[in-house]
Amino acid sequence: MDQQTVDEGIGSLATEDRGPIVRQTLHDAIVSRVRDMIIEGTLASGTRVHEGNLGRELGVSRTPLREALKFLASEGLIELSPGRGAVVREFTAKDIHDSLIVLAQLEALGARLACVNATDVQVREICDLHERMLDMYRTGERRAYFKLNQAIHSAILRSSGNDALVDVHGWLLPRLRRVRYLGHEGPENWAAAVAEHEVIIAAFKKRDAATLSRALSEHIEAGWHRMKGII
Amino acid sequence: MDQQTVDEGIGSLATEDRGPIVRQTLHDAIVSRVRDMIIEGTLASGTRVHEGNLGRELGVSRTPLREALKFLASEGLIELSPGRGAVVREFTAKDIHDSLIVLAQLEALGARLACVNATDVQVREICDLHERMLDMYRTGERRAYFKLNQAIHSAILRSSGNDALVDVHGWLLPRLRRVRYLGHEGPENWAAAVAEHEVIIAAFKKRDAATLSRALSEHIEAGWHRMKGII
DNA sequence: CAACTGCCTTCTGTATGCAGCATACTTGAT
DNA sequence: ATCAAGTATGCTGCATACAGAAGGCAGTTG
Numbered sequence: 001m002d003q004q005t006v007d008e009g010i011g012s013l014a015t016e017d018r019g020p021i022v023r024q025t026l027h028d029a030i031v032s033r034v035r036d037m038i039i040e041g042t043l044a045s046g047t048r049v050h051e052g053n054l055g056r057e058l059g060v061s062r063t064p065l066r067e068a069l070k071f072l073a074s075e076g077l078i079e080l081s082p083g084r085g086a087v088v089r090e091f092t093a094k095d096i097h098d099s100l101i102v103l104a105q106l107e108a109l110g111a112r113l114a115c116v117n118a119t120d121v122q123v124r125e126i127c128d129l130h131e132r133m134l135d136m137y138r139t140g141e142r143r144a145y146f147k148l149n150q151a152i153h154s155a156i157l158r159s160s161g162n163d164a165l166v167d168v169h170g171w172l173l174p175r176l177r178r179v180r181y182l183g184h185e186g187p188e189n190w191a192a193a194v195a196e197h198e199v200i201i202a203a204f205k206k207r208d209a210a211t212l213s214r215a216l217s218e219h220i221e222a223g224w225h226r227m228k229g230i231i
Numbered sequence: 232m233d234q235q236t237v238d239e240g241i242g243s244l245a246t247e248d249r250g251p252i253v254r255q256t257l258h259d260a261i262v263s264r265v266r267d268m269i270i271e272g273t274l275a276s277g278t279r280v281h282e283g284n285l286g287r288e289l290g291v292s293r294t295p296l297r298e299a300l301k302f303l304a305s306e307g308l309i310e311l312s313p314g315r316g317a318v319v320r321e322f323t324a325k326d327i328h329d330s331l332i333v334l335a336q337l338e339a340l341g342a343r344l345a346c347v348n349a350t351d352v353q354v355r356e357i358c359d360l361h362e363r364m365l366d367m368y369r370t371g372e373r374r375a376y377f378k379l380n381q382a383i384h385s386a387i388l389r390s391s392g393n394d395a396l397v398d399v400h401g402w403l404l405p406r407l408r409r410v411r412y413l414g415h416e417g418p419e420n421w422a423a424a425v426a427e428h429e430v431i432i433a434a435f436k437k438r439d440a441a442t443l444s445r446a447l448s449e450h451i452e453a454g455w456h457r458m459k460g461i462i
Numbered sequence: 463c464a465a466c467t468g469c470c471t472t473c474t475g476t477a478t479g480c481a482g483c484a485t486a487c488t489t490g491a492t
Numbered sequence: 493a494t495c496a497a498g499t500a501t502g503c504t505g506c507a508t509a510c511a512g513a514a515g516g517c518a519g520t521t522g
Contacts, residue, residue: 025313026475027301051504061477063294066505070258070298074305076398082256083483085504098395105340109333164329164403167307172399257505282474292507297475314513316474 030060030068038077038088039178049078049086075174089175096179097224099172104220106169107153108213113160115209122159123204126152130201137194150177152197156204156216179227189226196222261291261299269308269319270409280309280317306405320406327410328455330403335451337400338384339444344391346440353390354436357383361432368425381408383428387435387447410458420457427453 034054037043055065069086072078078086091099129152136145150173157169196219203212265285268274286296300317303309309317322330360383367376381404388400427450434443 027311052502062504063476063478067298067301071301071305074302074402080258083504084485095394098393101344101393102337102340102395102399105336106333109336113332162329162332163326164333168333168399168403171305171402172395283472293474294506294508314474315515 026060026064027067027071030058030064031071033058034068034072035075035077035174038072039174041178043088045088045090047088049088051085075171077174091175091179093228096176097228099176100220100224103169103172103176104217106165106172107157107216107220110157110160110162110165110169111204111212111216112209113162113165114156114204115207115212117161118156118159118204118207122155123207126155126159126204127201129155130197133197134194137190149193149197192222192226193219257291257295258298258302261289261295262302264289265299265303266306266308266405269303270405272409274319276319276321278319280319282316306402308405322406322410324459327407328459330407331451331455334400334403334407335448337396337403338388338447338451341388341391341393341396341400342435342443342447343440344393344396345387345435346438346443348392349387349390349435349438353386354438357386357390357435358432360386361428364428365425368421380424380428423453423457424450 034043043049049069051062051065051069055062058065069078069080073080073086077089079089080086129148133145133148133152136142136148154166154169154173157166160166196215200212200215200219203215265274274280280300282293282296282300286293289296300309300311304311304317308320310320311317360379364376364379364383367373367379385397385400385404388397391397427446431443431446431450434446
């Protein structure tokens with residue numbers, strides 16, 4: 001492999017989406033890169049992942065790529081068949097719905113815990129995220145909105161103080177990111193999602209566990225109804 | 232590496248705990264083997280995992296071992312530090328408790344779904360497992376009891392018909408297996424756990440979602456109280 | 463005597479090579 | 493013409509080799 005390709009590959013990976021100076025191992029870079037490729041559809045569902053080709057494309061050799069694929073396999077984004085390599089997992093509508101049911105349950109639990117355990121600082125930070133998200137909604141920046149949306153949900157979970165819950169949530173989320181991204185297609189859908197977020201934040205501010213928990217569950221279920229036609 | 236060691240290693244892995252003729256990749260063998268070593272305490276918490284030594288011990292080269300470690304890292308059983316290798320993750324009492332809270336929530340959800348979706352055959356199979364587990368209790372075979380106990384919980388989850396729930400549960404479980412195993416130390420604790428299982432099975436037979444869901448949560452919480460002194 | 467620096471050892475991170483297996487294609491037979 | 497069998501190609505699975513980094517130890521200096 002020529003050095004040019006290597007540098008290009010590593011360079012593009014290193015500057016992808018992390019901070020600037022943080023030590024970024026090739027492994028992490030490949031994992032997040034391939035994960036993004038799956039989420040964004042560059043690697044479509046059902047695609048056979050060819051170690052040689054993808055490695056050449058990313059500018060890395062097969063070994064670290066294989067390690068990354070094993071990692072992604074344990075997240076369920078990729079399926080490995082012995083002797084036949086890796087394919088991007090296809091998520092059926094039922095898979096998505098099942099995952100959302102679990103997600104709703106997890107976020108509802110997180111909400112209840114967060115109302116008790118979150119610090120005032122955390123509440124305020126989440127409200128700030130919410131305000132910034134509203135800005136993105138007003139200016140129509142879907143991608144930034146999407147990232148802030150995710151950040152809010154994750155931040156509420158984190159403020160629950162239950163690390164295992166955060167881990168499980170983080171594990172389940174990747175397989176839903178693509179579909180949640182699609183969930184805000186269309187202006188009226190987007191408006192509905194924003195309205196639900198208003199309820200959520202209001203309940204969180206008041207530390208009203210019952211309302212927050214219910215609002216989050218309903219928000220996720222509503223998201224399902226918004227997106228299920230698309231899938 | 233001499234061939235002797237390789238054969239010995241692969242042989243011991245291949246015959247470890249899977250069925251006889253099922254095609255078993257080295258990767259899966261290593262993953263389950265190392266996982267067992269962690270659960271059984273052969274690899275104690277906080278132990279530095281030395282790729283060379285462990286690979287030599289298992290009779291495999293570093294490459295598949297590294298892939299397995301990456302896999303286990305994404306399960307959270309092992310922590311990887313760039314440039315400094317892998318250490319067996321130490322679970323604090325809080326980690327365990329947090330995980331159990333999540334587990335209880337997941338099993339409660341599974342219970343509710345199972346009461347609706349389980350087939351009569353599945354219900355009967357689970358009752359059979361329960362009967363066999365009681366036999367193991369009476370004859371004092373802790374290891375077999377433990378395996379059947381796990382099998383019952385997993386089977387109820389599976390009968391919910393929610394694959395994502397099964398996946399998440401299966402992902403969370405490994406980090407709790409060691410501690411759940413410890414949870415039945417002492418005869419009166421064991422008796423209490425068995426009594427709780429009686430309630431669970433009775434509710435499941437009647438497809439009483441509310442009772443089953445509550446019984447499972449309480450069973451897990453009771454398990455925590457039984458074990459928390461030990462940790 | 464303590465602290466710092468430079469070297470050395472050892473381990474991780476990555477690449478490459480080799481062997482076995484799966485699949486596809488080709489050829490021959492019915 | 494179709495099906496089956498054999499062969500060939502290319503991919504995966506694993507091992508090993510090499511390079512770079514981290515940590516330890518010793519020697520030297522303040």
